[in-house]
Amino acid sequence: MEWVVIVSVLVMTILSLLRVNVIIAIIAASLTAGLMAGLSTVDSTELLVNGMGGGANTALSYILLGAFAVAISYTGITTILVNFLIRVLTGKKTMMLLVIAGVASLSQNLVPVHIAFIPILIPPLLKLFDNMRMDRRAVATALTFGLKAPYIMIPAGFGLIFHETIVTGMTENGANITVSESALSMLIPGSGMIVGLLIAIFVSYRKDRDMPEGAGGIEASAIIEQEAVSFNRKHVMTLIAIAAALAVQLITESLVIGALTGLVLMFLLLAVPFKNGDRVMSEGIAMMGTIAIVMLVASGYGNILTETGAVQALVESSSGFLDSSNQALIAFILLLVGLLVTLGIGSSFGTIPILAALYVPICVAAGFSPMATAALIGTAGALGDAGSPASDSTLGPTSGLNADGKHNHIWDTVVPTFIHYNIPLFLFGWVAAIIL
Structure with missing residues (x-):
């Protein structure tokens, strides 16, 4: 049973590297x-479908955030930002x-649109990227840095939800901690x-790179000259x-209610005409629909891993190492297990309750x-958001x-983010567990 997680994650990874649809x-x-x-x-499929309900809240949030982002773009305010970037940073x-990393960071704590800003902001800049x-x-x-690092370290917006999830998971399993302490613990990772x-x-991608002719994407029409x-x-x-x-969103701790509030106000305040309501929703669904479906399927996959006991079996199979008095070795094994689990599920928020139930008793002992x-x-959960084919932090960029049509999801987003974020996250999280 302990091989279930390892083999299934390998299947997903290999197929993704072979450019099979995620x-x-x-x-x-x-x-x-x-x-x-x-x-x-048949039973596996039923378990998959039943588990997809666990991602329904996230999927609906992304659809509404997509519509909110489209509504924002209709006002032209993003054009002002794009024109400024082109004028100042060419x-x-x-x-x-x-x-770009800074703007992306704002989407987690200050302007709660998460990944929905990317299809609005980035396509108009692609021609500039190629010229440069x-x-x-x-x-x-x-982009992935901005989608991840702020909520890991700052307990506001999405970061508040992240750290409250850690606190709840630990408290329910017998370890008391506050949100501020949780945030401090994640500063090192x-x-x-x-x-x-x-x-x-400054090192890996500083050299010039000429892009090939594109295959043409469904959003290629977004790449237009920006008007004043x-x-x-x-x-x-x-x-x-x-x-x-x-x-x-901060008061209710609900992305759905927060996004819905912003969307409704865009119409009530007449920033966007009522007659454009259908178009806004349709474009929001077109923008975020694929990502929402990936989140649903990933939730179903996570349900299979948990309901069959595969994750617990993987942890128990490492019991020989976990019984050791060497905290460095225990921390390394726990992070390695977390990496395997979260790579498959692709969600830090969704895997933290699972990991907390398994980790807390071991860490206390x-x-x-x-x-x-x-x-x-927190580190084990965050490992799933960078470098996983199923993560919104890679799907968004x-x-x-x-x-x-010039950018490959696996080789141009997933592999680079895995190398530059999962490896240092793992190492710095390991150090944090030893010295804190």
Whole structure:
């Protein structure tokens, strides 16, 4: 049973590297896990479908956030930002990448649209990237950094949800910790991501890269010349809607309600005409629909791994190492198990409750402090958001960078982000678990 996770994740990874569609790869991994656990194909499929309900909240959030982002773009406020970037940063590749990472960071804590801003902001910049001979792998790593690092280290917006999930998981399993302590424990692992970003920008992808002719993407029409837009009343109303969406999301701790609030206000404040409602929703679904489906299927895969006991079996199979008094060895094994599990599921928020139930008893018995335990759980969960084919932190950047058909999801987003973020996250998280 302990081989179920390892083999199924390998199936997903190999198929993804062979450029098989990520949804098909996850379904294949799910059926592999079910069959190895002794289930029939029909039972495995039913377990997969039943588990997809666990990702319904996330999927609906992404659809509404996509519509919210489309509504924002209709006002032209994103055009102002794009024109500013083109005017100020043309020819300045390093600064452009750092600004993109900064803008992406705002989507986690300040402007709660998560990945929905990418298909709006990035496609108009692709022609500029090509003219600057910029390596799009560097852009992908900059975007993924902004989608991940802020919520790991800052307990606001998505970060508040992340750390409250850690606190809840630990408390329910007998280890008490506060949100502030959880955030402090993740500063060291988060620093690893900063190191990975700097290596990607200044070392790995600093050379010029000429892009081939594109195959043409469904969003290629988004790559147009940006018209001059002046700040006006609609943009003021848009900023009010964004602020309201953030406030409601923080108060209710619900992405769905926050996104819905922002979307409704865009119409009530007349920032977007009522007659464009159908178009806004249709384009929002077109933009985020694929990612939402991937999240649903990944949730079903996670359900198979948990319901069959595959994750627990993997942890128990490592009991020989976990019984050791060597905390460094225990931390290494726990992170390795977490890497395997989260690579398959692709969601830090979804895997933390699973990991907390398994990790807390082991960490308490081994003498780890609550902050060290939080660092292990948070790092193991975060490993799934960078470098997994099923993660929104890799799917999001690809949705924007592949608008013209020139960017491959696996080789241009997943592999670079795995190298530059999962490796330092693992190492820095390991160090945090030892010294905290």
